[in-house]
Amino acid sequence: MDPDETTTQDYVTQVTVNYTGSYENVTSIPDNHSNSSYSEQLLLDFNAEIFHRRLPNTILISVMMILGVIGNFVVLYVYFTRLNRKNVERYFVPFLAVVDFAACVIGPTFSLLENVYAVIFPSNLLCKTMWYTTSLSSGLSISVLSIIAINRYLKLCRPHGRQLTVYHKRMFMAAMFTIVTLILIPMVFFVELQYIDLVYKNEHVLGITCAPHNPRQTLGETIYFGCMFGVISIIIIITAGLYTAVGKVVFERLRKTRKGSVPSSIQPSPRFVRNNKVGNDRKDSVASVLSATNNVLQESKSQLDIRKKSSVNGVLNEDSSILDTRKESAMNGQALQLPRSTNGAYRQYRMNFYIMFLTIFVCNTISFVPSMIYLFLHEHDLYFFFRHDDAVLNIHLTMQRLYVTNHVLNPFIYGYFDITFRKHVIDTFRRVPPSPTTVRQVSSGT
Incomplete structure (x- = not known):
């Protein structure tokens, strides 16, 4: 050596x-x-x-x-x-x-x-x-x-x-x-x-x-x-x-979540807010969540098709992917799993x-x-x-x-x-x- x-x-x-x-x-x-x-x-x-x-x-x-x-x-x-x-x-x-x-x-x-x-x-x-x-x-x-x-x-x-x-x-x-x-x-x-x-x-x-x-x-x-x-x-x-x-x-x-705000994953659209005037009072938070979710599920068929086409091209983001899955479940008669509380399970998941x-x-x-x-x-x-x-x-x-x-x-x-x-x-x-x-x-x- x-x-x-x-x-x-x-x-x-x-x-x-x-x-x-x-x-x-x-x-x-x-x-x-x-x-x-x-x-x-x-x-x-x-x-x-x-x-x-x-x-x-x-x-x-x-x-x-x-x-x-x-x-x-x-x-x-x-x-x-x-x-x-x-x-x-x-x-x-x-x-x-x-x-x-x-x-x-x-x-x-x-x-x-x-x-x-x-x-x-x-x-x-x-x-x-x-x-x-x-x-x-x-x-x-x-x-x-x-x-x-x-x-x-x-x-x-x-x-x-x-x-x-x-x-x-x-x-x-x-x-x-x-x-x-x-x-x-x-x-x-x-x-x-x-x-x-x-x-x-x-x-x-x-x-x-x-x-x-x-x-x-x-x-x-x-x-x-x-x-x-x-x-x-x-x-x-x-x-x-x-x-x-x-x-x-x-x-x-x-x-904000700890204060009981509505989860971002099921926030109502701006048009829904204008038409229905969703309140921010915590006493109405559960009703707001249910109403917002129903509004999301009632989106037009054309919007749903656009999102599906986007998913084929690989441009679907997390929120649209989750919403599409939930909408399809609702259309098939399956129960939609909502968060157990207004803290938002999916929001916590993303956080x-x-x-x-x-x-x-x-x-x-x-x-x-x-x-x-x-x-x-x-x-x-x-x-x-x-x-x-x-x-x-x-x-x-x-x-x-x-x-x-x-x-x-x-x-x-x-x-x-x-x-x-x-x-x-x-x-x-x-x-x-x-x-x-x-x-x-x-x-x-x-």
Whole structure:
């Protein structure tokens, strides 16, 4: 494993670090340094000690990997076997789950490789591949969340404006995947194995690590990483702004709901309000709900046909889909299931999805920002993770890899906010097949 002398002199930096955490400035490897200092056994012993020091982080990453893989697999299994895939509220859930599943496999695997082969990383190709795929999975996750933010913002804050149709969503997803895939390609050329000169048992040891650091960093590399940080920061800020607007509307509607306002899913049309002068008095709320619902069900046949044609073209939104299903049920003589109270079951259903995606974004930001900061520190300091004592080292490693937490938490966030999804997960583990009644309720969005 001994690199040749010329290559070593090209890569060795001006800092030598020993395993206890102290470091001293040197200009080169001492001339009286014997070849035995670079022996494979000494390097292996040093690597084993580093692995032992990083063991708490290794255990934590392993547990997160197991939870993330199982959780996202359950999400995909339940979605494709038990849930109604035409439910537009869950349109982005499988895409996000696939990205999270990949991230929970790739990210922790790379972290474990860095812990196991801290100073003897085995392959330059493996180094480049892991950095690229890890960055790709995280980049796709952020991009999906930004598209979700745009979609939710238009639906909630601009309900009467232009909306994202299924076609638009597919095009956005395809464009996002292509752009992220291409923009990360230069990273393959900038990331490579790096030699680090360390001191172990009073002997100089030349280790090999995988890091986004190049002592001969070019201007192009500096510009690239700077632009990457800038683009990611802009995406996070814009997405945060959209979700802030969504959050204000969501919590305002929840506040009104607690006061007993009529659910938005069965609000009367403006013409009905003018003709019938529906009162806002809470004493008449039940009568208003029933009257508004009857008015909706009596919409003209031409309007119903327009909505059905729109659904064929993939431009049907959530409200029209739910109303059409309810109208068809009424026409077939089936009982219409009204909310049990004026709080509105369907409104609460939709609010849960808004809050769910808002929570996912908050968790993503909180977990991703520290990882970006540590990437910046590591990119400018190759020895950053070799100069701390055990406790501080594991804290730094955990913060650097905190981005994995977001991919692990998403399935549990689904289960908390999506009651129907949670019920199907429980039924799956109980091996209880979904009843026809449950399927009809899911398809109607209740």
